[in-house]
Amino acid sequence: MVLLISVFAGFLGSLLGLGGGLIVVPVLSLGLGVDIRYAIAASLISIIATSSGAAASFLRDHLTNLRVAVILELGTVSGAIIGFLLSTYLNPKYLYLMFGGFLFFSALMMMKKKKNVINENEHPWAKKLNLSSSYLDPKAGLINYKVANVPLGLIAMFFAGILSAVLGIGSGIFKVLAMDNAMKIPMKVSSATSNFMIGVTASASAGAYLIRGDIRPEIACPVSLGIICGSFIGAKVLPKISAELVRKIFVVILGIVAYQMISKGIRG
Amino acid sequence: MDKVEDLELKISKFLRAGILVAGFFILAGWLVRFKWSENPFLRFQHYERTSFFDMAEIHFMSEDWAFFLSYSGLFILISLPIIRVMLTGILFFKQKEKILGSVAFAVLFFLLLSFGLGFEI
Numbered sequence: 001m002v003l004l005i006s007v008f009a010g011f012l013g014s015l016l017g018l019g020g021g022l023i024v025v026p027v028l029s030l031g032l033g034v035d036i037r038y039a040i041a042a043s044l045i046s047i048i049a050t051s052s053g054a055a056a057s058f059l060r061d062h063l064t065n066l067r068v069a070v071i072l073e074l075g076t077v078s079g080a081i082i083g084f085l086l087s088t089y090l091n092p093k094y095l096y097l098m099f100g101g102f103l104f105f106s107a108l109m110m111m112k113k114k115k116n117v118i119n120e121n122e123h124p125w126a127k128k129l130n131l132s133s134s135y136l137d138p139k140a141g142l143i144n145y146k147v148a149n150v151p152l153g154l155i156a157m158f159f160a161g162i163l164s165a166v167l168g169i170g171s172g173i174f175k176v177l178a179m180d181n182a183m184k185i186p187m188k189v190s191s192a193t194s195n196f197m198i199g200v201t202a203s204a205s206a207g208a209y210l211i212r213g214d215i216r217p218e219i220a221c222p223v224s225l226g227i228i229c230g231s232f233i234g235a236k237v238l239p240k241i242s243a244e245l246v247r248k249i250f251v252v253i254l255g256i257v258a259y260q261m262i263s264k265g266i267r268g
Numbered sequence: 269m270d271k272v273e274d275l276e277l278k279i280s281k282f283l284r285a286g287i288l289v290a291g292f293f294i295l296a297g298w299l300v301r302f303k304w305s306e307n308p309f310l311r312f313q314h315y316e317r318t319s320f321f322d323m324a325e326i327h328f329m330s331e332d333w334a335f336f337l338s339y340s341g342l343f344i345l346i347s348l349p350i351i352r353v354m355l356t357g358i359l360f361f362k363q364k365e366k367i368l369g370s371v372a373f374a375v376l377f378f379l380l381l382s383f384g385l386g387f388e389i
Contacts, residue, residue: 002309028309035315045345049290052283052348066276070356070372077378084385092315129367199349200375204382206346210339211386213319217338218308221298224345228291 002032003222006046010230011237012250013050020046020227021169022106025099026257030264034219036095040087040168041214044206046227047170051199053231063192067131068147068185072193073200075154076175079161080204087166087205096265099167103258106173107251119184122146135189148184156182157197165205170198275359279352286351290344297338320386350379 009023021043028039055064087095126132126147134144156178160171172194179190209215320339327335357372 032309034309034312037315038312045342048345048349049287052287052345052352055280055283055352062276064276066356066359067368070353070360070368070375073353073375074371074378077375077382081378081382081385084382130365200353200379203346203349204379207350207379207383208386210342210346211320211383213317213323215342216312217294217297217301217335217342219312220342221294221338224342225291225295225298228287 002028002219003226005031006223006226007230007233008226009046010050010227010232011234013227013231013234020050020231021167022103022254024223024227025168026103026261028219028223029096030257030260036092036099037087037214038216038219040095040166041206041209042216042219042223043168044164044202044209045215045220045224047164047168047202048199048206049224049227050231051170051195051197051202053228054195055199063135063188064196065131065133065147065185065189065193066196067129067133068179068183069193069196071125071129071131071150072153072157072175072179073197075157076161076164076197076201077204079158079163080165080201081161081208082158083162083165084205084208086162090166093265093268095167096261098265100258100260100262100265102163102167102169103254103261107254107258109173109177110247110251110254119146119148121148121184123148123150123183125150133189135186137188143186145186145189146184149182153178153183161201161204164198164201170194170202172198275355279355282355283348283352286344286348290341290348293337293341293344295341297334297336297341300334301332301338350376353379 005027006020006024009020009027012023013020024043024046025036025039028034028042029036122132131147131150132145134142137143157175160174160178163169163171163174172191175194175197176187176190179185179193180187185193206215323335324339353372353376357369357376360366360369360372
């Protein structure tokens with residue numbers, strides 16, 4: 001059952017550009033009664049699997065900005081370390097509340113229309129490190145873009161890293177939002193670069209969770225296998241189905257699950 | 269194809285191959301240990317902290333090699349992004365971009381450090 005649900009999570013994650021943690025953690029904790037701390041640890045494994053698969057495709061398509069990714073990974077990895085240390089002291093009921101809140105936030109963000117505005121201002125750090133780049137759009141041709149506000153992006157990534165380690169998510173939505181709004185990186189590049197980074201963020205805490213014994217093969221194995229299969233199927237099916245329709249259905253599901261997670265957190 | 273694109277492509281192929289290898293180990297370990305007759309999740313309804321090394325010792329004594337097969341797959345999977353960061357760092361140093369190379373190796377240092385945090389704190 002977990003294998004099938006994970007295939008579905010990987011499939012949806014691949015269609016919607018998510019790591020799968022938003023689906024895996026509620027299914028394991030609410031649906032199958034697994035303690036949320038084991039669910040979070042298993043979810044991090046699934047994120048690494050999805051991210052590595054997606055990163056390979058995005059790198060091949062030259063959408064990922066490798067330079068921006070390396071700089072921002074410094075923020076996410078240090079945030080993930082702090083997040084792992086925080087998770088040791090957090091009561092599970094707060095994990096449910098935080099997860100529910102993040103699901104609501106994700107649903108809201110997924111409803112927002114995505115704009116692709118090209119920025120003309122380049123931050124001095126971006127200039128020094130040659131972060132600005134270009135990508136090939138099938139319709140618009142070669143698009144050059146400049147990277148703004150690198151320090152704000154780094155701070156946002158630090159908090160994204162904390163969220164990732166505490167909740168077992170890739171926090172891709174948060175990362176894309178920061179790159180898009182603060183650093184003015186085009187949406188396609190932000191999504192690809194975020195997908196590239198979430199695996200590194202997840203492994204920063206997954207290694208520690210594994211050594212601590214929270215990653216149990218009985219849970220993590222079917223989850224990661226399912227996610228790997230699902231994301232491969234999703235990548236094949238993606239051009240043939242309407243991702244917009246899937247997105248709308250998923251927003252409703254996220255809202256319902258968010259309500260259930262928060263209710264469980266309040267009940268304790 | 270320039271050097272960056274060439275290395276990006278190599279990293280991309282490495283990640284794909286790594287997922288397949290990790291998937292093989294995880295699948296093999298899972299299939300050997302899987303028992304149709306019981307619900308594997310019943311044991312995980314309550315959190316109990318048992319470190320990886322304590323579990324490994326128990327499974328080593330009982331010669332449960334499938335346990336190590338599963339964990340090998342999980343270790344490979346977790347290592348993929350870490351090796352990717354290392355390759356990226358090497359790429360930047362090869363291109364004489366010392367700042368970006370140093371940042372990549374700082375990320376690598378933090379990633380390796382994070383494993384240590386899993387020990388009893």
